[in-house]
Amino acid sequence: MDPERLIYPLLKHVLLGPAMRVVFLPRVSGLRHVPRTGPVILAANHLAFLDSFVLPLMVPRRVRFLGKHEYFTGPGTPGRAMAAFFRGVGAIAVDRSGGRAALDALDALDTSARVLEGGGVFAIHPEGTRSPDGRLYRGRxxxxxxxxxxxxxxxxxxxxxxxxxxxxxxxxxxxxxIGVRIGPPLDFAGRDAGTPRGRAAREVTDEIMRAIRELSGQEYVDDYAPRP
Structure with a gap:
């Protein structure tokens, strides 16, 4: 058996999941919107590093998300333990180094698409980085x-x-x-038919960000969040 499939239930149901419920007393609503099977994208706002673990541990299905390549390549026993941890919570390594922004973006898109094409759940923060001030920023x-x-x-x-x-x-x-609110599904299949793909992508992203804003009540900033 894949060791990753052994680590995942241990972290979610025995170690981190119960600990998170005790420490953070999470209020979770809208789980009824998460389908039991089939592909789905969870598009969430991003306030802290902790966010990456909240959804995988609170949602009843296995959630995958992209993680920095450095999380998986540390030296020695600590490095291997960190890599096992991130794989266990659903992270997929993506190398964003080297300054090849366009190619890196395509690689991330292909990796994410494979999760969904396999019927999985993929989580993404459209803002691209953590909010510096608690406001909701323009989605990528x-x-x-x-x-x-x-x-x-x-x-x-x-x-x-x-x-x-x-x-x-x-x-x-x-x-x-902490709290998690999940809204009803948005369907964008075919939205780029007859519309330039770039314009359709911008319109769809803005619609997703409006839905997140309605759930979170955050002030919206029509600009990209500055990367740290």
Whole structure:
């Protein structure tokens, strides 16, 4: 058996999942919108590093997401342990180094599409990076291109409180309540038919961000979030 499939239930149901419920007392709503089978994209706002683990541990299906290549290539026993941890929670390594922005974006899109084409759940933060001030920033179009390419429905997700329990610069989160709100599915299959793909991707992304904003109540900034 794939070792990754052994680590995943251990982390989710025995170790991290129960610990997260005790430490963060999460309020989760909208799980009824998550289909039991078939591909689906979870498009969430991004407030803290902790967000990457909230969805995989709170959603009843296995959730995959992209992770930095460095998380999987550390030296020695600590490096192997970190790699096993990130694989266990659903991260997929993507090498974003080398300055090949266009090729890296295509590689990430292909990797994400394979998860969905296999009937899986893929989580993405359309903002592309953590919000520096708690506001919701303009979404990047990768989520729209993924939805139109695969036909997978998009579930908008609002994560709340993670910026309070893990503010920028804090490695270990402190106890505090967090929340997850999942909205009804959005279907964008065929939206690029008869429309220039770039324009369709922008329109779809903006629609997804509006749905996230309605769930989160965040102030919206029509500009990309600055990368740290």
């Amino acid at each position: 179009t990768g989520v729209a291109r993924l939805a139109m390419r695969t036909g997978a429905p998009v579930l908008p997700v609002a994560i709340e409180g993670t910026d309070r329990v893990q503010p920028r610069g804090r490695a270990v989160p402190r106890p505090g309540r």
